[in-house]
Amino acid sequence: MVAGAVGLDDAQEAGGTGELDDVTLVSRARDGDAHAYEQLVLRHQGPIFRLAVRMLGSRADAEDVTQEVFVGVWQRLGQLRDDAAFTGWLYRAATNRCLNTLRSRRPVADDEADQLPDRGPVGKPEREAETSAQLAALRSALRGLTPQQRACWLLREVHGRSYEEIARALGVTSATVRGRIARARAQLAEVMSPWR
Incomplete structure (x- = not known):
């Protein structure tokens, strides 16, 4: 049996990590549980992506920023002192990454920003x-x-x-x-x- 599979089986027996709160998932992820971190990513990637797309006006840049944020947070997860502060820490990382991206690039062209999806009534x-x-x-x-x-x-x-x-x-x-x-x-x- 593969070591990763043992951790997954244990999590499934305990009710599955998809049902756990952020604090528990962060604690498990800090201990090296990649599946727990994957659940955190799945839970938070939509809001972080939407924040980035609205700040940057570019889906491609927002995808890059979102990926960079989650990779960076995974690498620095051991630095988080309070597991309950994870969401705020994630938003801070995303906002700062977006601001850095805005500082380092050209202004968004009108036609590029107009490619953002419209979700108006049909x-x-x-x-x-x-x-x-x-x-x-x-x-x-x-x-x-x-x-x-x-x-x-x-x-x-x-x-x-x-x-x-x-x-x-x-x-x-x-x-x-x-x-x-x-x-x-x-x-x-x-x-x-x-x-x-």
Whole structure:
């Protein structure tokens, strides 16, 4: 019997790692359980990818960032002091990787950002066209924010992170986060006012 198979059988007897909470999976992954880490990746890769795609405006860059984040977190998992802090640590790694990517590349072209998937309602062509135009306007407005404002706004409004979690992820104060979000909201409200 293969050593990896023994660990998997034990996990299945205990109810399977798919049913375990993040804290237990992180603890097992830190002890070298690759299957536990795989479950963490499966659980969190969607939200991290969506954050990256919205921050970067490019599916290809978002895929690269997502992969780099999960590989890097796996390599540094032993440095995590509190297993319960895993999700915040993951968002911090993803946000920082996105900000570094934005600093190091050319601005996103309009046609590249417009390739992001639209998930508007299906039905009447007029409604689909209006929804598509709204989403294009929002993507454009998001590109108009500074990378730091975009990160704060996305983490708060799309991913539901608290001000304190965002502050820890970005290495700033909660007051700074609140200010960036307020400026982002004001700028987005102004740009999106024709759609109200």
